Amino acid sequence: MIRIVTLAPFDEGDIAFLSKTLYRSFGIGTEHQGDRALPRKAELPDGRFDALKLLDDAPPVRAYADDKVVYLTDVELANPKGPLGEPPAWGHALQGGERALVSTFRFRPRGVTEASIEVYRRRLARECIHFIGHLWDLHHCYDARCAMHPSWSPSLPEDPEFELDSFCRDKSERRIRLAKT
Amino acid sequence: MRTPGKRERAEKQEEEVPSAGGTIASSSDLKAGDRVVYPKQGVYRVTGLEQKDIAGQRLEFVKMTREEDGATVLVPLGKVATIGLRRVASAEDIEGVFHYLGASYDDPELDWKVRHRDNVERLIAGGVLGVAEVVKGLHSLSRLRPLPAKERELYDSSRHLLVNEISVALGVPAVIAEDYIDYALMPPAGVKLPLKTPPTPVELKGPPWKRKKPAAAEDEDDLGLAELGIDLGALEGAAVGESEDSEEGESEGEKPAEEGSEEQAAVPVKVAPAKVAPPKAPATVKAAKPAKPATAPKPVPAAKKPAPPPRAAPPAKKAAPPPAKKAAPPARKAPPPAKKPAPKKAAPAKKPAKPAKGKKK
Ligand SMILES: [Zn+2]
Numbered sequence: 001m002i003r004i005v006t007l008a009p010f011d012e013g014d015i016a017f018l019s020k021t022l023y024r025s026f027g028i029g030t031e032h033q034g035d036r037a038l039p040r041k042a043e044l045p046d047g048r049f050d051a052l053k054l055l056d057d058a059p060p061v062r063a064y065a066d067d068k069v070v071y072l073t074d075v076e077l078a079n080p081k082g083p084l085g086e087p088p089a090w091g092h093a094l095q096g097g098e099r100a101l102v103s104t105f106r107f108r109p110r111g112v113t114e115a116s117i118e119v120y121r122r123r124l125a126r127e128c129i130h131f132i133g134h135l136w137d138l139h140h141c142y143d144a145r146c147a148m149h150p151s152w153s154p155s156l157p158e159d160p161e162f163e164l165d166s167f168c169r170d171k172s173e174r175r176i177r178l179a180k181t
Numbered sequence: 182m183r184t185p186g187k188r189e190r191a192e193k194q195e196e197e198v199p200s201a202g203g204t205i206a207s208s209s210d211l212k213a214g215d216r217v218v219y220p221k222q223g224v225y226r227v228t229g230l231e232q233k234d235i236a237g238q239r240l241e242f243v244k245m246t247r248e249e250d251g252a253t254v255l256v257p258l259g260k261v262a263t264i265g266l267r268r269v270a271s272a273e274d275i276e277g278v279f280h281y282l283g284a285s286y287d288d289p290e291l292d293w294k295v296r297h298r299d300n301v302e303r304l305i306a307g308g309v310l311g312v313a314e315v316v317k318g319l320h321s322l323s324r325l326r327p328l329p330a331k332e333r334e335l336y337d338s339s340r341h342l343l344v345n346e347i348s349v350a351l352g353v354p355a356v357i358a359e360d361y362i363d364y365a366l367m368p369p370a371g372v373k374l375p376l377k378t379p380p381t382p383v384e385l386k387g388p389p390w391k392r393k394k395p396a397a398a399e400d401e402d403d404l405g406l407a408e409l410g411i412d413l414g415a416l417e418g419a420a421v422g423e424s425e426d427s428e429e430g431e432s433e434g435e436k437p438a439e440e441g442s443e444e445q446a447a448v449p450v451k452v453a454p455a456k457v458a459p460p461k462a463p464a465t466v467k468a469a470k471p472a473k474p475a476t477a478p479k480p481v482p483a484a485k486k487p488a489p490p491p492r493a494a495p496p497a498k499k500a501a502p503p504p505a506k507k508a509a510p511p512a513r514k515a516p517p518p519a520k521k522p523a524p525k526k527a528a529p530a531k532k533p534a535k536p537a538k539g540k541k542k
């Protein structure tokens with residue numbers, strides 16, 4: 001079961017689209033667990049939120065073994081600075097773990113037109129698939145059409161595909177099957 | 182963009198410090214709590230020594246637990262020096278890895294058999310930079326054409342190894358370590374990486390003629406492979422995505438076994454020159470699950486790898502220049518002479534090459 005937890009107000013239609021897409025992508029039931037408070041302790045002096053700490057401090061929700069929980073927020077996230085700089089944070093996840101975080105902060109504005117909302121929803125689905133993919137131990141994929149391609153990649157179009165390519169899909173299916181047994 | 186010629190490289194090689202260091206030469210170098218990298222398997226923590234009675238004999242093993250999944254492996258004391266164990270990369274090594282990943286790369290080996298074999302060798306003997314070489318090499322190649330399934334698996338498992346080692350070395354979560362890697366490989370638009378001259382990967386050790394015609398499996402004997410106990414067939418089949426299968430809950434016994442075959446194949450290749458097959462220690466161990474390690478050992482000299490290899494290798498190459506591998510592998514960087522010529526961010530070059538990006542829908 002994939003459990004969606006919102007740490008900010010989200011449109012119901014957006015969440016419904018997301019649930020459906022996640023179910024289709026992973027073949028696993030998906031449910032919105034409701035809203036929870038954003039853990040303020042993760043806020044940095046510059047107003048951004050430490051992605052690692054935010055996920056760490058995210059309010060726990062009832063989940064069973066093998067459940068995956070994805071927290072949605074809209075605040076700007078920060079990653080720890082790396083050897084060559086700070087990679088843009090679109091979310092975070094515990095590789096092979098149970099909790100993932102996705103922020104809509106870097107998305108194109110949702111807007112009010114059917115088209116812009118569609119793009120927004122697809123992006124939301126893509127990022128959730130990406131970070132949930134990490135939970136199933138998927139790594140990044142060099143195929144820009146795959147949801148496991150880095151979210152900030154220069155090869156990624158503004159409105160990227162939101163599915164896994166066959167390599168990543170097969171791999172996640174194997175993992176999921178193993179988890180179920 | 183041009184990479185130095187083979188000869189040039191060989192010379193340069195001699196004045197540079199080998200990149201792969203920290204190889205564990207003996208079980209006495211290990212103590213409980215140490216974190217080591219078992220080539221192609223991952224980062225392990227030494228938990229201690231363990232004795233087991235096998236086939237009527239009492240044998241001693243070093244027991245290690247893989248950090249990512251808790252899988253345990255027992256390595257016979259006598260085999261420690263031969264399986265390529267090394268210390269987890271230092272901060273300095275890691276720094277070099279990123280400058281290497283971010284540098285330009287335009288000299289992919291096009292013969293997949295040569296490439297595959299070289300990559301397997303790099304994973305085993307190249308230290309963390311060798312792992313980075315495989316990831317970068319295949320990543321670059323993927324921008325020109327889709328990788329064949331087998332290499333796609335190798336790419337994924339190499340990435341897995343690199344992510345885990347960097348994660349452990351830098352003390353950051355794996356997902357962050359992977360972001361760092363890709364930030365270097367494909368920086369966001371507008372970002373200019375603060376690159377420095379990348380380190381030089383360890384020169385592959387097998388004699389050039391050996392790598393030159395890997396495709397010709399029929400020539401095994403001519404290549405001297407038989408003598409080395411190398412089974413090309415096994416080599417080809419191995420090396421791919423083993424990290425995956427071994428992941429599930431295998432017991433200590435099986436794991437070593439699987440590894441054996443791969444290592445066996447790969448290791449010999451690099452250590453070939455020295456090839457002093459320490460005959461039979463393996464036999465005894467064989468009974469136990471550690472059957473694997475037993476086979477791999479042949480290449481005893483492996484332990485030495487860190488320092489000696491680079492030196493030894495170059496000469497060989499010069500001697501047989503023409504046939505030598507097609508200059509693909511070691512080429513990637515052009516550092517020594519110019520202070521920082523090569524590093525010039527690779528991004529621009531790559532982008533254009535990038536093939537599929539449009540949405541398919
Ligand atoms: Zn990611």
Ligand SMILES: [Zn+2]
Pocket residue numbers: 140141142143146147148149164165166167168169
């Ligand atoms: Zn993929």
